[in-house]
Structures are given as C-alpha cells and as structure tokens.
Amino acid sequence: MSETEPVLVMRGIGKRFPGVVALDGVDLRLFPGEVHALMGENGAGKSTLIKVLTGAYHHDQGDITLGGEQVAFAGPHQAQQAGISTVYQEINLCPNLSVAENVLIGRSPTRFGRIRWSAMRRRAEDLLARLHLSIDVGSDLGTHSIAVQQMVAIARALDVDAKVLVLDEPTSSLDASEVDQLFRVMRGLKDEGIAILFVTHFLDQVYEIADRMTVLRNGRLVGEFRTAELSQLDLVAAMIGKELAALEDIEEAPRREVAALERGTPIVSAETLGRTGAIAPFSLAIHKGEVVGLAGLLGSGRTEIARLLFGADRADQGRLRVDGAPVAFRGPQSAMRHRIAYCPENRRTDGLVEDLTVRENIILAMQAARGWARPVPRGRQDELVARYVKALDIRPADPELPVRNLSGGNQQKVLLARWLITEPKLMILDEPTRGIDVGAKAEIQRLVVELSDGGMAVLFISAELEEVLRLSHKVAVLRDRRLVAELENTDGLDTDRVMAAIASGGAA
Amino acid sequence: MMDLDTKVAPAPVTARVRRFVPRQKYLPVTATAVLISLMYGIGVVNYTGFSDTQIVLNIFIDNAFLLVVAVGMTFVILTGGIDLSVGAVVALTTMVVALLLENGWPPAVVLPVALLMGSTIGLGMGLMIHYFDVQPFIATLAGMFLARGLCYVISTDSIPIDDPFWVRVSNAQLWFGGWFISISVLVALAVVLIAAYVLAYTTFGRDVYAVGGDPQSARLMGLRVGRTRVAVYTISGLCSGLGGVLLSFYMSSGYGLHASGMELDAIAAVVIGGTLLTGGSGYVLGTVLGVLVLGLIQTIITFQGNLSSWWTKIFIGLFLFVFIVLQRVVTRRRR
Amino acid sequence: MTTVVRHRLFWPLAMLVSLLVGNLFFTPDFFAVEVRDGHFYGALFDILRQGAPLLLVALGMTLVIATGGIDLSVGAVVAISGALACQQISGLGDQGAVGGVLFAVALALLLCAGLGLWNGFLVGVVGIQPIIATLILMIAGRGVAQLITDGQIINVNSPPYKAIATGFLLAVPVPIIIAAALVAIVAVVTRRTAFGMLLESVGGNAGASRLAGIRSRRLIIIAYVACAVCAGVAGLMVSSTVSSADGNNAGLLIELDAILAVVIGGTSLLGGRFSIAGTVIGAILIKTLDTTVYTIGIPPEVTLLFKAVVVVILCLVQAPAFRARFTRRQPAEVARA
C-alpha cells in the first residue's frame, strides 16, 4: 500500500454527552504501517473518539471511512468484523471467564459447532507468549492482577487479523520491561502494514514508538504532527494550550515550600499498615498542611492505601494513628469521625449517586454522619450548597439538577464539595483530575494548593507524574502493591527520578 | 527510603503474575453436593426403606417437568436475568395440549405447537427486555399474567386428556434391573445433557456466561449481547413448553391452576444449585442437584408421615434457609 | 405540554383517568357519591376501600424497592397477621371487647415487625440476595399462618375487629382512613427526615453510599420492618373484611400486584428514586382495573389478561428506547447494552 492512502479517516466528528461536548469537529487520519499517537490531557476526548470509531458510541456529527469506504458501525461487533481491533482504556474483559476465553471469545476455534478447548488454550498461550507472559490460561481472569489483565486485553486485540489496531492507554499498569515487550510486538505489526492508534500519558513512550500524532484539547483538534518535528515542550504546550496560563501560578511557584512546613505530630500516620492481597505493610505519615503524592502505575496499590486510610477496607496488619492516638476504623464512618475524607477514583461507581441531585450529593456525607433522624435543615443545606457551588464554580449552578447531567469536571467538584463541607483534616483525592476537562483540572489543582495552605493535609493520587510533582511536598512511590520509596519533593526531583524509582522498585 | 517490615516474605520476581484468589468456581456446586449427601444419609439412617434406589428415581419421576423448567431458568439466571413466567407457561401448555387433543388434533402436531408456543412467549419477553429495556422481573411478570389469563380464557375448569398416545406415554414404565423410570425422566435427562453441552462447548453457551459476567464488557468485546439475551428467554420459554408437555403426561389433564408457584421452585432449585442470581457463574449440574434437594425434602417429609401440610411448608423454608446460609458460609471468601 | 407528558407520573395517571372515564361509559353513575345513614358510598369509595390492603402492601414495598431490594414474603405476612389476630380474638371470652381486640391487633403487628426484622437481617446483615432471602419467608410463612390457625379457617364474631374493614369514621370508610394515615406517616418520615434521601442513596449506589459514610444496614432493616408492618395492617383489613382468617389464601399473590403498583408508579426495581404518590396511583390503578373488568362485564377470568396488556403498554410507553423511537431522537446510549 502506498504511504499516501490512509486506511482510516475520521472527519468532523462531534459527540456530546449530557452537560458536556466531548468531541467537536475532530479529524483523524491513520496510514498503514504507522504508529499514530493520540495525545491530549485527561478528558480531552481520546477515549470517546476511539469509542465512536468502534461504534460503542454513536456520534452526532462527522463521518468515518475505512479503506476508502464510508462506514457506520452499529456496535463493536461490526467494527471487529471490519478489521478494527481495540483495547479499551478500562479493561473490558469478563472476570468470571478463563484467561483463554477472554483472549479468544467471539472467535473460539470450533469443529462442528463444538469449541475445541485444547486448541483454544494452546492459541491463547501462544498469543500471551508473544508478550512474554506465561500463566495458566485455564484460570479465571478475575484472579489475576491488573497488569496481567491488561496484557490479556492486549493479547486479545493482537489475535485479530486486523487492519487497524487501537490501543487506549495499554501501558497504564505495565512496567518498563513489559512495555518494551509490547513495543517490540507493535513494531512487528507495523512492519506487516497494520495501522496502530496508540494512546498513553507517558510522553517518553510516545517519542519512542510513534511516527505521527494527533493532539486533542477539550474535545477539539489541535493538529496533526510528525513526532520528529515536534519537541516535547511543544507537545505539552499543544496539549495544555491557552489554559497554560491557568496552570502557570502553580507551575511558577517553585516547588511547594517543603522547608516552610512544620512537621509536628502527623495528622495521620500508618505504621506497617497492610492488608493481605491488597497492599504490603507500609508506613506513611501525613502532616498538617502537607500534600503527599502517591505515584505508581495503575494497580500498584495506590487506591488500596487510600481505602485503608479511610477505613473502606480493614487492615489486617499494623497500626494507624490519628493525631498520635491509635485508632481502629470499623468502616468509613469511623474515619469520618476523625475528619478524614475520601474522593474515590471512580466517580460514577464509587463516588456519586447519579440519581440524586447536586444538592443531595453534596449534603450526603454530612447527613450520613448525623444519621437519618436529624436532617440538615433545608435552609442550611441551601446555604452550604450555594456557597460551594459558587466557590468551586459548579456549572450549571442549579442544585436541583440530577448529578448525572453534569460534565465530568463538575461532577468531580460536587464530590469535592461533599467532603469540603465536612471540614476534614485529611482529604484523600484519588485521581481527582481523571476524565475531566483541562479548565476544571487547573481549578482542582489550585484548590489543592489553597486547601493545604489553609492547613488541610492532602493525600494526592494521580497517574500524571507532572501533576503529582507540581502539588506535593512529598512523593510516595508504589510498585506491585508495596510502598517502595518516599521522596522529598526538593529541587532535584523530577519525573525521570520518580519513574526510575518505580522501575527499580525503590533501589534508585 | 522506606524501611519496610520484612515479616511478609518479599514478593517473588513473578509477583505480577501471581493469583490473588484461588480458583473456587466449583465450590458452590460442591457444597450443594455435600449437603445433599448429608440429607440423603439422614434419610437413610432415620427411615426404613429410604435407601431403596427407587426412592431417588421417584424424585426424578415426580420432578421431571420441574427439572426441564429449571434448566431453562438456569440459562436466564446465568445472564443475570429472571423469568417469572415459567409456571404460567407450563400451565398454559397443559391447557393448550388438552384442548387441542380434545378437538382431535394428532399428537404429532400438538407437540410442536406446544413447544412453539412456549418459545414464542419467551421470545416476546426477550425482545421486550432487550429492545425496550423493560426490567426482566416486570416483563416476565407480564408474561406470567398473560399466560395464566389465556389459561382461564380457554377454560376455568380442568380438561382431562384421554388421547391414547398421551395415556400410553404417561403410563409407560421403563424397567431396568428392579427399578423403573418414566419417559419424562429420559426427556428431562436429555435436556440436561444438551444444556450442559451447550453451555460448556458452544460459542453461544460461553456468550451466556460472558453476558452474565459483565454485559458492558461483553459488548465491547464484540459479542452480540442482544441476541444472547433474547435467546435465553426464548430457551426458557421452550423449556417451559416442554415442561408443560411433561406435566400433561404426569397429570393427564390441562388446568390453569397447574404449576402454580413453579417459577419459585425453579428459581430456588437454580440458586440452591449454586448459580448466582447476579449472573455469570453456575452450572446445569448444580440445577439438577437443586431439584434433587427440593425433591429430597418432599420425600423426607413424606417418610416422616405425621407432618401436616403446613409443617411441610415450614420445613421447606427452613431447609432453604439452611442451604443458602451454609452456602454463603462455605463460599464466604469468594469476592 | 411536553413537560407534562415527560412527568414520570403522566402515563400512569392518564391510564387511571381513562379507565375511570371508561367506567363512566358503562356505568353512568360511576362517579356518584351517595350519603346513606351519614356514610359515604359509591363506586369510587369502593375502589379505595377494596384497594386499601394492596395500597398498604405497595407502600411498604416501595421502601424496600427503593433500597434495591424486593420483598416476596408480604403475601405470607398478610396471612400470618390475620391468622394471629383472629386466633387471639377467637380465644377471647367476649369477642366484642375493644381492649382484647386491640391487644390482638398489637400482637399481630408485633409479630409482623419481627418477621420484617428477619428479612432485613438476612438481606442487610447476612447479605443474601433479597429475592431469595424473602422467598424463604414466603414459603415458610404460609405454613406458619396455617400453624397458627391449626389448618382451619378461623371465624370470629367481633364487631370492633369487623370495624377495621367495614366501619366508618366521620362518614369515611375506616380502611381509607387507615391507608391515608399510613401513607401520610410514611411520606412525612421519608421526606421530612433524611430517611428517604439516604434510602435512595443506598438503593441508587450502595458502594458509593458506604464510602459516603452511610450505615446502610440499619436503613435496610428499617425498610423491611416497615414493609412487613404495612403488610400486617393489610392482613388485618383482609381478614376483618370476611371476619375470618384463611392461612392458605389470604393475600395470595398480593406481592406481585404490589410490586407492579410500585413499578407502575415510576419506582425502578433497580432501586434509588422512589415515589410514594406514584405507588398510590399504581395501586389504585390496579384496583380500578379489577373493578373495570367487573363493571364492563368481561368475565373475571380475563382480568389477568387485561392486566398483562396494561402492564405491557405502560412499560413500553415509559421505556426510553420506545420513546426515542417514536420521537425520532437518537436512541439513548444506555438503552442498548
């Protein structure tokens, strides 16, 4: 095939969700035999574009041509039939089925309608071997770690005889050697003439593997670039764009003033706290006004630490102290009594009650603490909600709207407001900027700085290392469900050093 | 740098490949099997004549239709749905069979008509559930009302069946050694085997598990979720139709009050057999064991002899309770 | 106009009104209210009076469904409540003694509360799926009711007890007053305290509710207890109507009608948002349906068929996918899995 004929063209794609325009006039071209990076900050619309491509979402505007013919897939099944193989961002597999089936279901080898289980296992083993993974393919997928599940999802996509391979953040939980292995396979496929669309938030990986890239910002196309012609700095500028100004005051403030922090008795301190199967025993102290960042890959134990500190899971080893006194949390209520708050990673499933209104969602934690018999007086509710809707600039500013109709960023603010009205001493923020637009992201970062300046302790979890470094006084590094290093955020610390700490398991 | 407590052995190099939970998917079925043996043992020890193999065969004879219906229900529950219409469809089938035979239709026509009718009702409910997003509980409740309503439209009385073929089949005893079973048992066992095969060895069967495990993922994996969901309700309807035919052999009559509450027996059998109501996990073999449990309870109560009918109900409830709680305890560590 | 049509109670209400108007067509004096001996009579009052037990069961069921649960045992509880009350009253020296009857009623309701506690314990504490947990009591409960009555139908001759179903207070039939009072109590408790919101939160998203610090266990238990007590009151009405207790048939299949009433009233079986007004409309709608079949002269056997048709129509017009198809909008993203 010639270089000049794109195999896939998406033109003028538009997609809205309730309360948010996720995509607006986005173009994308994919050529055979190239690795094309789709870049953009969290919430730029990358995953949405991919789901539109595969028919998982129906777009409102624009058209898609594959191999010169216009297509409109009714669902992922048709996209697969047409030769588009996809690994979605959230691992979309069935945990109740075996590894082998997850790799092959939908195209299991059969003879006279009978599934040939042995052939199936063998083929799954071969596919996993290409990724240097050797596990019992007869075991249930749900019993494996996130990293393995991610590899299985990739293996599944590799099996298809595809023209286009789409990988949405496939490396979020993989370590350096696993990424290398994946890249080796990707290069092989590329040489076979397959077009690969690749999403990652690790910039180094983009420069290692991608030939060209398309940059999105807030659902709009910024441009299409050759990797060789765009410096990392320009790329970041393109991704952040004009809102750069919004981040500037945080950027400019030279590192959080570690020295200025008075570290007296920690507000919360964990001493060899652990939970079998979730997180190895760890020790961590968080002080008044301190922002502690948690860095590590997806599935490295970040959320597990947060849940232990909040009493959402019970520790089976070690001790937890609040203000120096030992405590034993029997559930989130106990943690809340000690004024600890937790904004979970997955807003939709763990955070918000989407049926309820903005007001009800904001008032929920405060009301839960009071019990059902003592309702927060309506006047006070309205006053509190109005204050925080204004302070956090929640839009639309109608407290009686069901929260499901808000955009991701505003939903996140509602969640923050829920905990802020309880006036916590420690706020645990698990991926608070994931899947929200750039403007809201800057606002939330600024809020974290303000809160810690006001004396609140913050545990800040994010996959974006830049963000962690921007905000934290101290960075705790995780790998494979262990806390492997604790780094003061002084001038010497940069993303490379954190990455090195992750890769080496703390030995660096 | 952190100093980590070293009480826990350092993770091996292959840590990222390790499994966090042991494989336990056979645990619920095994638990049921153990409990059933226990119950059987109690029966054998306490009642003379209980150890006769014919007692077990009688359970199958008396519950062949329930077994068929419960197998259909297993498909539905595996996808995370529920089918409340089965009892009513069974009753409607007995009614239609009796009516058609009374009007002189040949059995060779009546049989397919009965099966077709069951499947059609199931198909209708499946379409409603999938395309119009009606909750399965409500859609199949409507199906239940519809089928029972149709029964009474046909007749409010019982219609006897005296077609020679039907009489012959219902009286047939297949002897082997000193024991016998009915033709219905053979049919039921065939259904069980076919269902087990379909679930374990066909792509459709595996799709059923995938849809029950995570419908959203199944869709993104390119499986045709809609087709699968519609199909399981159709299968359940088909099984209800067949169950109705078997019941018409057993009862030699069609009646709108037949099989009342059978949907609950079927659901109970499936759940006792270790299939999760949330879908994605369970086996047909478990359902067979579930039906056996219900039958064994009945048998024990009959052997006890001096229990009034209300004690029967209380004991069934009690057994159900013990079973479900024990199963929960045994499978506690499952997440 | 469209906002009226979009209101979630529009379709049930429209259906109810058209049924009532349809009745008027067949029975011109359908809406007539007559005052006899200072008491109100009329077809509408009959519907309300006969519908009171269903309304009460559905009222309690609404709370359970709001938590994302379901209670199949209410029919059995209806039977147990009537059985215990009648058994107590039949043992009284003077069946007309108000004190004795009150004691019997209190005892019956207390037992029902205990049964609700049992259901709530199984669901909230042991963690058994609601449908299975309540199935246990659904089956065993009928046995318990017959155990209480010793398998007999107990007849009582007690004017105070009889008054529960057939008496009048200030010219209004007592069951209507009782039902209205309980609806008012539930409405006040759910909407004037935070109970309703927390219940909706637990039913809407149990995981998120836990992480917001809600102790769902207590709420769930309260919901099941309230449901059983409502069913208990309904059971008293049912047995008072005929002055007897039938452990086998009292409240048979009422759980299905109650669930239907709740769903017709716009409360989702998945839990979350609930509407008490909707449940009231749903229950009255179902009762009107029964009455309509009767007044129009359709044979009573066909009632079920009629009900099936109404349910299908109501479900379809309310299904987002169906609406989308007929308003020519993009099919809703969630509509297809």
Ligand SMILES: Nc1ncnc2c1ncn2[C@@H]1O[C@H](COP(=O)(O)OP(=O)(O)O)[C@@H](O)[C@H]1O
């Ligand atoms: N299913 C959905 N419902 C509502 N909003 C969504 C949905 N999926 C994504 N969004 C919104 O669309 C925007 C783009 O999200 P996404 O495509 O996930 O971004 P990215 O993958 O680039 O991080 C975000 O504002 C997000 O909140």
Ligand SMILES: [Mg+2]
């Ligand atoms: Mg994404």
